[in-house]
Amino acid sequence: MRTILHALSYGNIEVESSRRLVDLKKLDAMRIFLKKLDVKVYNGDYEVPVRLYFPTEEAMQRELQEPLDLPVLLFFHGGGWVTESVDTYNRVCARMAQSTGQIVMSVEYRLAPEYRFPTAFDDCYAVAKELYTTDHLLKTTPEHITVIGDSAGGNLAAAVCLKARDTGDFKVHRQILIYPALNNCYTEASPYPSVKENGTDYLLTAVKMEDYLKLYESCQADRQNPYFSPLQEQDYRGLPRTLILTAEFDPLRDEGEEYARRLKEAGNEVEQHRIKGALHGFFALGIKFLHVQESFDYINAFLRNDEDYLL
DSSP: OHHHHHHHOOSSOOHHHHHHHHHGGGGOGGGGGOOEEEEEEEETTEEEEEEEEOSSHHHHHHHHHSOOOOOEEEEEOOSTTTSOOTTTTHHHHHHHHHHHTSEEEEEOOOOTTTSOTTHHHHHHHHHHHHHHHOSSSOOOOGGGEEEEEETHHHHHHHHHHHHHHHHOSOOOOEEEEESOOOOSOOSTTOSOHHHHHSSSSSSSOHHHHHHHHHHHOSSGGGGGOTTTOGGGOSOOTTOOEEEEEEEEEOTTHHHHHHHHHHHHHTTOOEEEEEEEEEETTGGGSOTTSHHHHHHHHHHHHHHHTOHHHHO
């Protein structure tokens, strides 16, 4: 297994070949059974595609006929800000809707390097603002919305929550960050042991992460921007109730756990779990995979235990 992982953990990112590889997931035969609806949200003059996934056919028909105040997971997909899409995350989002019993709203933000920071972040923020402040997308109240993302999507989720806190545009009550990318350095200068321990032979490499940052940034100064790298924030007070899941054999493990520590020290309510034996990206595996089941156990418990949500 170590030999196979080593062989798959090759170095630098080649954008087009990486995109062609992940696009194979669009061929998923199960997509014809998805209970989904496509809509769009404006970010300035640009229309951001958004896909809604429903836990059941009945829930979708009810929402179309007589919108109700149903709970929503506002989801930002991973892929290093460079690859992946709403289409390649179809199965993940459909499974999330079924496993949580909530509507999942997946955002097709624009990708780097064609669109560098802050474009993806601005697309995500525009959708979040629309969802939280109007009923054009769904008739739901802010207390029933959870911001969630994995990997680069976890970065975008954390950044959206920071800006919402900073501007007061809307109030986020919950965020779920799944092995989030929160730091700005994956070289030998990184302060986190997991970058050195897990940065070569566990699929996602430190070299790839550094390449992703270079493709995402517009300039070197972006790396000091908290909306680019949430670990650059100096004030973590007033952020939403948070669940962070990290993977044991992941170069991003320690920064996710550091973020949890900083949020907690600032007085926020935080829950953090390390998924033992897991690699980065495990959340995209099948629902029968034990690490995925464990994650949904934590996610569902987190959602159930929120008093604002239950109200």
